[in-house]
Amino acid sequence: MKKSYLFLLMLLFAFLISCNGDDTMTSPETNVTAVQTGKITGKVMSQNGTKPIGGASVFVFDDKYKIYHTNSDASGNFTLEAPSGNQTIYIQTGNGSNFRTEISTSVKANETVSLDVTQTKLTQVAKIAYVKGNYDKIEDIIQTLGYTATEITHADLANITTLAQYDIVFLNCGSRKYAQTAALYPLIETNLAIFVANGGSIYASDWDVSYLVGGTDNTNNCSLAGGFVPDAKLCSKNIGSSGIVASTISNPALATAMGFNTLNIDYDLGSWQKIINYDANYWDVLVKDTSTNDPLMIRTNQFSATGLPTTTIGNAPNTAFTTVCITLPGNIQISVSVPTVAVPYLVALGATVGPCSGATNSGYIYYTTFHNHATGNIGNAGTILQYVILNL
Structure with missing residues (x-):
């Protein structure tokens, strides 16, 4: 009796296999179109x-x-x-x-x-401001791309309500003019800290590093009074000399976007800012001196500070987009902004809210030791500065 029962089971198993067509289990995924x-x-x-x-x-x-x-x-x-x-x-x-x-x-x-080129033009969402300088005109580069920027003053920087209307602020070299407006600088530096900590981004060139780390019109030593970036994170001195500096783009994404990784930068004046030391865990070096490896262009989105108020910055109240981090195949992470209604679905697939790196709410700080004036002899550095504008 047991042998007959076993024989029937073997016949049933053989029948099931023949219906399947092979001896493997069919995964539900194989039925997905x-x-x-x-x-x-x-x-x-x-x-x-x-x-x-x-x-x-x-x-x-x-x-x-x-x-x-x-x-x-x-x-x-x-x-x-x-x-x-x-x-x-x-x-x-x-x-x-x-x-x-x-x-x-x-x-x-x-x-x-x-797609036609009329469809693929990149639209400005941000509200952009700049402070007029003596040596630079980043506003000219912005305008050559077809975008708009509003000139603001030191009094505007000292008013957080005014400053918070913008998403990006450009600080042209020579704009600090410390002697004329020194009384405003403690408030300006506090406001810039609030601005960046809440997602605003700033760009400063050459002498205007003093907004970041203190000093007067420029910085001539380390650990000077003022500024809002911790002294341990950056020190720059105005000891750079004039001349052509052979440079290397050290950031792979920037080099790919540019289509080149070497360039000559013309330091056509004396007393350029020279980065003496910096925290490599805090700053990303984008361009460096080929011969000395000294950083010439750096950025960070690691800024944070305790005790700063939460403030809505720029166009945020008017947007229905949220920044998320998505992991692509190959474990490549990208930060993109998506319609807010899509966020729960993307999170369910493994995305996280916020950018892929940096402090949670920090905007970017970009700093170049070289100038940005559109009419000067900046060569390929001009193309890099266009990248800066579009990636703040």
Whole structure:
């Protein structure tokens, strides 16, 4: 009787295998229909259509919030694999909070859609301000890209209500003019700390490092009074000499976006700021002196300080976008801004709210030891400064 029962079981097992067609279990995933995709091509351009933009994030989501992502090359060109159907294509620089564009298009399986350059212009979302300097005119570079910036004064920097209206502030070399407005500087430095700690970004060039670390019109020693960046994080002295400095772009993302990794920077005046020491865990070196490895251009989004008030900065109240960190295949992380309604779905897939690196709410601080004046002999440094503008 036992042998007959065993024989029947063997016949039943053989029948089940024959119905399957092979001797492996069928995974539910094998019944999932593969996503049909096509390709989208285009060229990312500045707002006025004059400047191709390298290093921009181009991405789209399918109906299950899987991201399809690529970057524009140094000439602004991109090819994006995208799920078929009606899609919204996102183009962004930085983490997408200050410059971004959305494009609605239809993607057909196994076909290529070419976007026109009128569609792929990068739109300014940020409110940008600058303080006029004696040597620099970053506002000219901003305008050559088709973007707008508002001139503000030391009195505006000293008024947190006014300062908080902006997302980005550019401090041109020679703008500090300490002798005329020294009484305002403790308040200005406190306000800049509040601004950055709450997500605002600033750029300072050459002598205007004194806004960051203290001193008068420039810095001639370490650990000077004033400033808001801790003295242990940065020291710069005005001991740099004039001449051409062979330089290397040490940040891979910047080098890829530029399409080159070496350049000559013309220090055409005496008494340039020279970075004496810096905290390598706090600052990311973007450009360095090829012969000495001295940093010439640095940035951080690590700023934090206790006791500073929480303040809404810039365009934040008017946006329905949130910055998130998404991990791509190969464990590559990207910071992008997405519609806030999509955030819960992306978090469920492993994304985290906020940028991928840096202090939780910190904006960026960029500092260059060299000038940014648009009409001066800055060569390829001008292209790098365009990158700075778009990635703050």
